Structures are given as C-alpha cells and as structure tokens.
Amino acid sequence: MQIVETGSTAVPRERFVMNAWYAAMWGENLAPGAIVPQTIVGEPLAFYRREDGSPVALYDRCPHRFAPLTHGKVLPNDRLQCGYHGLEYAPSGACVHNPFGNGAIPPAAIVRSYPVVEKHRMIWVWPGEGPPDHDAIPDFSVIEAVLPQHVAKLDFIRIAASYRLVVDNLLDPSHTSYLHAGSLGNAEMIATAKNTVEHTDREVVVDWSSTDVPAPNLLSVMLPAHFPRDHVDKWTHIRWTPATNILLETGMCPTGSERTSGTGYYGFHILTPENERSTLYFFTSVRWNPLTDPALDAGIRDTLTTSRRDVFLTQDGPIIEAQQRRIDQAGEALRPALVAIDVGPVRYAKILDTMIANETGANA
Ligand code: FES
Ligand SMILES: [Fe+2]
Structure with a gap:
C-alpha cells in the first residue's frame, strides 16, 4: 500500500475540544427522580x-x-x-x-x-x-420515527483508551476484513475495495466500497432469502462531525444494482471522553429499507444488538486498549507508518487539532 504524506501529530494528543456537545447518556437511562x-x-x-x-x-x-x-x-x-x-x-x-x-x-x-x-x-x-x-448537535434524526423492531438496543461500552484511537478505528473500515474477519468483513472486500475521503473544516466523510463480494456473515442476517448473498456490492459510508460523533450507513445491494435497491443499517457511534484514557462508547443501529419478512424483524434486531456488542467488546475494545498500552509504554512520540487507509483518520485529527488550538490559543 502507498504511504500517505501527512503532517499530522505522531501520537494522539490528549486534549479535548471543550466547546462541543458530548453525549452523556441515552435519554432512557436517566429515569425521573x-x-x-x-x-x-x-x-x-x-x-x-x-x-x-x-x-x-x-x-x-x-x-x-x-x-x-x-x-x-x-x-x-x-x-x-x-x-x-x-x-x-x-x-x-x-x-x-x-x-x-x-x-x-x-x-x-x-x-x-x-x-x-x-x-x-x-x-x-x-x-x-x-x-x-x-x-x-449532530443530525442523528434517522433514529426517530422508525419502528422499534428496526432499532437495536441503545447500548454502550467503556474503552480504556483515548477517544482518538476509537475515532481512528471508526474512520478506518478496512479493519473489518482483518479484526472482524468472518463477521463484519471478509478478504474479498479488501481485494476490490475503493476508499474515498471528502472533508470540509467541520466534517470528514469516508466511503469504503467493494464490488461483487460475499455478504459479511454478521450483516447477511438482514438479507431476504432471494438475495444473491454471494454477489453483493457492499459499502460503508461514514460521517464524522466534531468532536467525537460518527454516523455511518452500511449496506449491500445485488452486484451492479442501485444502492437504493439494497438494505442495511445506520450505525451510531458516539464517543465521549471520560478522561484522557477512558472513552464512553455509545452505539446502536437502525435498519434502512428492511427487506426481510416483518415477522423476523424483532429477531434480527436482537441478533444485531448482541453480535455488534460482542464485536465491539471482544475485538475492537481489546485491540484499542492494547494499542494504547503500547503507545504509552514507548515514553516518546511515536510516528505512525501511514498507509492509504489512514486518510480519514489523518483528516479528522487535523480538524480536531485546529479546533483545540483555536480554543487554547496554541498552534495546531
Ligand atoms: S451540604 Fe454539606 S457537603 Fe453538601
Ligand atoms: Fe471494528
């Protein structure tokens, strides 16, 4: 893979944007009284x-x-x-x-x-x-006015690492084919992958798409019986907005057809730094264009709830925490050997650093 030119910081900075909205908790977790x-x-x-x-x-x-x-x-x-x-x-x-x-x-x-x-x-x-x-406040309105059987549990986990490492993880969909091989990704997706990154000074959008691949196992639960599950076009479209909010759309359609003919879910990934080494990770998913028998939808929702939580808790969380320990162990600034998939994470870091610098009066 090609090396990306970058002027980004060598290691995650441990400062926060203060003038921003942070998710405190899902509303249903704050009971009256x-x-x-x-x-x-x-x-x-x-x-x-x-x-x-x-x-x-x-x-x-x-x-x-x-x-x-x-x-x-x-x-x-x-x-x-x-x-x-x-x-x-x-x-x-x-x-x-x-x-x-x-x-x-x-x-x-x-x-x-x-x-x-x-x-x-x-x-x-x-x-x-x-x-x-x-x-x-990020526009997460796709969570509203949907049937309850299409919304996974409003969930969260805690990751013992800087929120920056978690944002890096979420703006890099390539890791699904390695860390989540057999569940959220597969080798065929890497072979045909196209990665595009667009940005303004207030958002970064990463699109990761693969053509004519088998549907990832975990996502195939959303496919109806007639769907050509060994020949789908698969995409993940990820939007980051400051400071730590990510809404993605992932989907699959029969190879060569319009994306709108497919099905998938919106993934909410909302991160809140508790401190420099602990991140609250709120998440859920909302299905779009469900194509399955409605009688199956509640079961599919529960499967997505359980399996996605399991992936985040047993795969993303542990490797991000281990990554943080190695970074901290170094005792010096480490410069990452960047490759093409790092464009999104580098872009968002520049925006975030500029926002922090504007607040603190420091140089970004
Ligand atoms: S009233 Fe005494 S500590 Fe609050
Ligand atoms: Fe992941």
Whole structure:
C-alpha cells in the first residue's frame, strides 16, 4: 500500500475540544427522580430531570464540604438536595435552601450548571465556557420515527483508551476484513475495495466500497432469502462531525444494482471522553429499507444488538486498549507508518487539532 504524506501529530494528543456537545447518556437511562453520575472530559457531572422531564447537569460537588451531589436526592420543584447536610440547589446551580442557622445562603454556595439538551434520544452536554451552539448537535434524526423492531438496543461500552484511537478505528473500515474477519468483513472486500475521503473544516466523510463480494456473515442476517448473498456490492459510508460523533450507513445491494435497491443499517457511534484514557462508547443501529419478512424483524434486531456488542467488546475494545498500552509504554512520540487507509483518520485529527488550538490559543 502507498504511504500517505501527512503532517499530522505522531501520537494522539490528549486534549479535548471543550466547546462541543458530548453525549452523556441515552435519554432512557436517566429515569425521573434519579441522579446519574457521568464524567465528561474530566469533569464529574450529576444529571437529573426537572419535573417537566427536561435534563439538568450540575458539577458533581457540593460547595459546602465537597460531597458528590450524586449522593443526594431530587426534591419537588426541580431541587437537588445534597445527601450530606441537606443544602438544596436549583437547576441553575444556585443554592436555594440552607437548613441551618438563619438560613442565609453563603455567596459561595453555587454549583456550575451546564447547558444540556435531549435530542435524538440522547442527552447532550456542553462542557465549554463558550455559548452553546445548538446547530452543532449532530443530525442523528434517522433514529426517530422508525419502528422499534428496526432499532437495536441503545447500548454502550467503556474503552480504556483515548477517544482518538476509537475515532481512528471508526474512520478506518478496512479493519473489518482483518479484526472482524468472518463477521463484519471478509478478504474479498479488501481485494476490490475503493476508499474515498471528502472533508470540509467541520466534517470528514469516508466511503469504503467493494464490488461483487460475499455478504459479511454478521450483516447477511438482514438479507431476504432471494438475495444473491454471494454477489453483493457492499459499502460503508461514514460521517464524522466534531468532536467525537460518527454516523455511518452500511449496506449491500445485488452486484451492479442501485444502492437504493439494497438494505442495511445506520450505525451510531458516539464517543465521549471520560478522561484522557477512558472513552464512553455509545452505539446502536437502525435498519434502512428492511427487506426481510416483518415477522423476523424483532429477531434480527436482537441478533444485531448482541453480535455488534460482542464485536465491539471482544475485538475492537481489546485491540484499542492494547494499542494504547503500547503507545504509552514507548515514553516518546511515536510516528505512525501511514498507509492509504489512514486518510480519514489523518483528516479528522487535523480538524480536531485546529479546533483545540483555536480554543487554547496554541498552534495546531
Ligand atoms: S457537603 Fe453538601 S451540604 Fe454539606
Ligand atoms: Fe471494528
């Protein structure tokens, strides 16, 4: 394979874009009355819901004696009560009740409150100091208005590595033919693969397509009986938007036919750095143009849920974590020997580094 010219960094940088929306959790995982802790870009946050259902995100530390607010409880009128000595906070972060003395509120009794939005079945939080850009929430609307039997479990795993290594993994579909040989990929896909990369200063789009190949085993569960499963055109179209959000479309159609005659799924891969070495990896899939007998769809959904989770947990996760350990072990900047498939990962890294540099005033 050809070597790609690049000016990218030699190793993943461990800084974060702060002025961006990060996925905190799937909305269904924040029950009314619950307080859920989640660490995002190194900041411990406490999430709960107002009585009208809208989410709240507060810094998870009471300013009195610094107990985590996640040890407290949600009270009527949208208040969060610290579990240690009972000070109460409003969604704005202001202390609104002190049960001691004359009840005066100390000026320092205020918690940082974060912009938070529930959209596309996900709770998004903006950790930066800048004004939240509501247009920057990624368009994941394909998850809406679909039948439940076509949506896999809204799932997540945790990977002990920099989020950058996980983005690299997801913008490089070639690894499906090696790491996931026999499930998501096969050798024939490599032999005919075409890889194109397009980008602007706000997104990178990778298209990886193969012609006249056998359908990958894991994906063939979506094919109806009449489909020519040994002769399909197979593609994966991947879109990254800052800072860590990926929506892909993968599909198969009979060789030589239009893509729209085929079937496949949208893959949601939403990454949130907990810190420099831990990444929350939210994922699900939504089938497009289902061609199978509707009576089979719930079973197909459950198979996709189980098998994709298994692939991420037992194949991607372990190799990315092992890769991170080798990088950290080096104790010096390693320069990757880049090949053609690295164009997408190099492109996104440049955009991300520029965004970080613009925030910090450093050189990208
Ligand atoms: S630590 Fe929260 S009220 Fe005392
Ligand atoms: Fe993978």
